[in-house]
Amino acid sequence: MQITQAVLEKNNDEHFQVRVVKQILWIDGFRYELREIYGIGSSEAEGFDDSDPGKECVICMTEPKDTAVLPCRHMCMCSECAKALRLQSNKCPICRQPIEELIEIKIHNDDQ
Known part of the structure; x- marks a missing residue:
């Protein structure tokens, strides 16, 4: 239901x-x-271009973002940077709220 x-x-x-x-x-x-995941709309992997604002990881600035932080729901990092950040500061790079969980979200095209 x-x-x-x-x-x-x-x-x-x-x-x-x-x-x-x-x-x-x-x-x-x-x-x-x-609930909404903030930043997922601008993270489509198809046609990833370094010049497109909002699609890249906020830490390395080169890989597409694919990992969301819980409980704040900011999708702002690639999986590699998220794992490293979890060990170092354990705080969301956007809002600085403590990270309870990471969710990796792979976005695929319709033809994949």
Whole structure:
């Protein structure tokens, strides 16, 4: 089962717009709340180009970012830099919140 909580907002031009507030999934009796990962939209591996801002790891500045930090949900590092950072400072390079967990997310094209 999926529950989506949303609000209707009225724009200046008299049109309504739906804004999703929260999404909850129930699978086999377990509740999961869907949350946004910050930075995942600009991290597509296809066509990675060093000149494209926002796609590279914030530490090495050369590899595409593929690792998100929990609990803050910043996707900002490549897996190698994330492993090294975890041993050195254990803090998110964006917000400095302590790292509880790392999630490596591989992004593939539709044809792969």
